[in-house]
Amino acid sequence: MxxxxxxxxxxxxxxxxxxxxxxxxxxxxxxxxxxxxxxxxxxxxxxxxxxxxxxxxKRLSLVIDDQELFFHPGLAKLRIKEIQAGKTDQMIKAMDLQEGNSLLDCTLGLAADALVASYVVGPRGTIVGLEDAKPVAEIVSRGLCTYTGEKPELINAMRRIKVMNEHHLQYLCKLPSNAFDVVYFDPMFRVPKTKSSSMAPLRFFANSNPLSNEAIVEAVRVARKKVVMKESRESQEFQRLNFHKVQGGRYSPVAYGVIQKDVF
Ligand SMILES: C[S@@+](CC[C@H](N)C(=O)[O-])C[C@H]1O[C@@H](n2cnc3c(N)ncnc32)[C@H](O)[C@@H]1O
Structure with missing residues (x-):
């Protein structure tokens, strides 16, 4: 490509x-x-x-046809505001993520989820994001380092995310057991949720392969507390990858599969 x-x-x-x-x-x-x-x-x-x-x-962006893809904190900013207002964020709940925790985000994408997680774990926590698609990793890592014009807590949460252009299976295999509190996957949906053309650039560049069982086995070894996967609510992926517990907002089209480490 x-x-x-x-x-x-x-x-x-x-x-x-x-x-x-x-x-x-x-x-x-x-x-x-x-x-x-x-x-x-x-x-x-x-x-x-x-x-x-x-x-x-001001930024690095990817352009396909008339669509431009670049890093911006948009949705994450809204979610952080809701957390500040005391509302539940379903991803954070599924992860049971706490201040000071460490998270390995195996499918970083545009880092919206990682940014929310970074805000929650705070300066004592650790967030590492893996992104296989080089151009995506590039725009996101530069965006996270250089984006300005937001409140310090949001900017600091961006700056704390460590981005690596790595395939998650290769990276997981190199890690010792129990290296991160939570290991997270948000793969490209098997069936795209929207036909939105603004997502076209991400679809073009992203690694859209299904998650492998091997990656989940490695993630379970590397996670100290939980492995969490986001997928569309009706997805067969939860079953295929042995996520027996599935949770999330009652009316949300997406859900979170959870593998609790201490039951292994
Ligand atoms: C749905 S997006 C993730 C969105 C992200 N959670 C966010 O909040 O912006 C999935 C991303 O994972 C990346 N990806 C897929 N397979 C991967 C792998 N094996 N290793 C690393 N990244 C991968 C894709 O290239 C894509 O950018």
Missing amino acids: NSSIIITTGIRSSNQLEERALELSQEIHLPYYQRKKYSLQALREMTGAAAILMVSP
């Missing part, structure tokens, strides 16, 4: 931005094209690229 991605800058470019884009292209081994005055569409046609990684002054 990499051959169909190129790197360029936003239309209002500068020498500094071009240098940053060039550096990134060397770092992640994707071809760099000078933006000049070309439209993204023209660049796509000239290069045959399906997708563009665009370096702008």
Whole structure:
């Protein structure tokens, strides 16, 4: 897939931005094209690229057709506000996540769940997020490091998340037993929940393979307390992967499968 991605800058470019884009292209081994005055569409046609990684002054984003994917705290911010107002967050409840805990998020994506978890575990906690798709890992890790303009507690929660561009099975196999309190999976839904075109860039880049039983076995070894998986409520994945306990909001389309470590 990499051959169909190129790197360029936003239309209002500068020498500094071009240098940053060039550096990134060397770092992640994707071809760099000078933006000049070309439209993204023209660049796509000239290069045959399906997708563009665009370096702008404020952010790094992935563009496919007319959709742009970039890191923003949107949904996580709302969820954190609700937690602050004393409401229950179903993911946090399923994880039984506490201040000071450690969480391994095996499917980081755009880090909304990791950000909520980071807020909850606080500065004494640890959040490591694994993302297999290099372009996604890149926009998210840069976004988490550089995003500004929010309250300090949200910014600090972003900065504490450690992003690694790793396949979770390989990473889990390297870890000692009981290395994290909670190990979490939120794979791409087997059946996408929405046809929303704004999710198209993530679907294009994401690893959409089903979770393996081997990954769950490793996760159970690595988790001290729980392994949690988010899936659509009716999903057969809970059964296939031995999540016998499934919980979540009564009217929510998603649910959380839980494997409680101490029953093993
Ligand atoms: C549904 S998204 C996760 C969304 C995330 N929970 C959030 O709140 O933004 C799933 C992500 O997991 C990544 N992924 C899938 N399989 C993976 C694997 N084996 N290792 C690491 N990341 C993986 C995909 O590339 C995708 O970005």
